[in-house]
Amino acid sequence: MELESILLPGIDAKRPLVIAGPCSAETEEQVMEAATCLARNGVKIFRAGIWKPRTKPGGFEGVGSDGLKWLKRVKAETGMYIATEVATAKHVFEALKYGVDMLWIGARTSANPFAVQEIADALVGVDIPILIKNPVNPDLDLWIGAIERIYNAGIKKIGAIHRGFSTFDKKIYRNLPQWHIPIELHRRIPNLPIICDPSHIGGKRELIAPISQQAMDLNFDGLIIESHCNPDKAWSDASQQVTPDVLELIVNNLVIREMNNQSTENLANLRKQIDEIDNDMLELLARRMRVSEEIGTYKKEHNMPILQEKRYDEILSKRIAQAEQMGMSSDFMKTVLVAIHEESVRHQMEIMKE
Numbered sequence: 001m002e003l004e005s006i007l008l009p010g011i012d013a014k015r016p017l018v019i020a021g022p023c024s025a026e027t028e029e030q031v032m033e034a035a036t037c038l039a040r041n042g043v044k045i046f047r048a049g050i051w052k053p054r055t056k057p058g059g060f061e062g063v064g065s066d067g068l069k070w071l072k073r074v075k076a077e078t079g080m081y082i083a084t085e086v087a088t089a090k091h092v093f094e095a096l097k098y099g100v101d102m103l104w105i106g107a108r109t110s111a112n113p114f115a116v117q118e119i120a121d122a123l124v125g126v127d128i129p130i131l132i133k134n135p136v137n138p139d140l141d142l143w144i145g146a147i148e149r150i151y152n153a154g155i156k157k158i159g160a161i162h163r164g165f166s167t168f169d170k171k172i173y174r175n176l177p178q179w180h181i182p183i184e185l186h187r188r189i190p191n192l193p194i195i196c197d198p199s200h201i202g203g204k205r206e207l208i209a210p211i212s213q214q215a216m217d218l219n220f221d222g223l224i225i226e227s228h229c230n231p232d233k234a235w236s237d238a239s240q241q242v243t244p245d246v247l248e249l250i251v252n253n254l255v256i257r258e259m260n261n262q263s264t265e266n267l268a269n270l271r272k273q274i275d276e277i278d279n280d281m282l283e284l285l286a287r288r289m290r291v292s293e294e295i296g297t298y299k300k301e302h303n304m305p306i307l308q309e310k311r312y313d314e315i316l317s318k319r320i321a322q323a324e325q326m327g328m329s330s331d332f333m334k335t336v337l338v339a340i341h342e343e344s345v346r347h348q349m350e351i352m353k354e
């Protein structure tokens with residue numbers, strides 16, 4: 001792809017490029033207050049959602065076009081560039097009418113090729129940066145497809161936003177980072193800037209700093225962070241917004257390691273893979289414990305003892321042999337299996353006590 005820089009005039013090329021602002025524009029006062037503080041803290045691009053895609057009806061669905069007047073005021077009074085999310089051709093036309101400088105396509109929209117094509121058609125002849133969030137589902141081809149639709153409409157200033165992927169089980173993260181997906185995106189389209197959205201990945205404000213640091217360690221180009229002067233009172237995504245001062249602190253504390261050396265980048269990628277595998281391993285172990293508890297309930301109802309020696313011996317010998325075939329030592333596998341078994345027994349004993 002022949003891409004052009006998404007850096008607008010006056011924005012320096014130093015990492016990270018920071019885009020910040022509230023999840024949603026709520027009132028003119030809230031928008032102006034957040035914008036004034038963010039501008040004072042050095043933010044150059046202000047974000048605010050005007051049309052909000054909500055999971056369920058009845059939530060705050062955004063203020064609509066009225067909010068664009070407030071964004072225009074932000075631009076006039078603070079000098080910041082303004083950015084918002086578009087999901088339809090009408091949103092594109094409205095946003096352009098009010099001088100919005102940068103648009104992004106949200107995760108629910110980029111999962112829908114009809115919607116992305118409609119936006120792409122509306123963008124023909126437009127020359128502003130367009131950022132494309134990953135689709136909600138972990139499908140790299142769908143993400144690249146959305147990027148290609150926008151590129152084919154003649155847009156050259158394109159960036160990707162990594163905002164994580166939804167899962168049924170929401171544990172630590174609101175949206176699982178699955179870092180290998182943006183890493184693979186970078187491998188396939190090396191000149192495409194990637195911006196991390198730690199707010200939507202973490203879903204909690206205390207995760208914003210560590211996720212931002214991980215993104216910087218993986219050589220991401222920028223960050224888009226939700227910021228509100230009174231985060232707990234925000235009308236959407238309250239738990240993941242930070243005040244402009246906290247945002248400044250997070251950005252200033254980032255360690256930016258220069259990655260001009262390919263081997264450092266490879267090492268960071270490999271470590272990320274290890275972290276993800278460990279995470280998966282923990283999830284699997286927790287799942288195994290839950291199944292084991294169900295077995296405990298069954299044994300209790302049928303008056304069976306917890307320890308079923310024959311079954312245990314079978315598991316041990318079968319898995320140790322398998323591990324050896326896979327290049328792991330039998331001692332190591334025995335230690336792991338015994339530890340897992342002990343923990344399972346402990347869970348089943350708790351069930352018996354109930």
Ligand code: PEP
Pocket residue numbers: 023049053085105106107108133163200
């Ligand atoms: C947002 O940026 O406020 C938003 C709705 O994000 P996403 O599309 O990533 O859910």
Ligand code: MN
Pocket residue numbers: 023024226236237
């Ligand atoms: Mn949000």
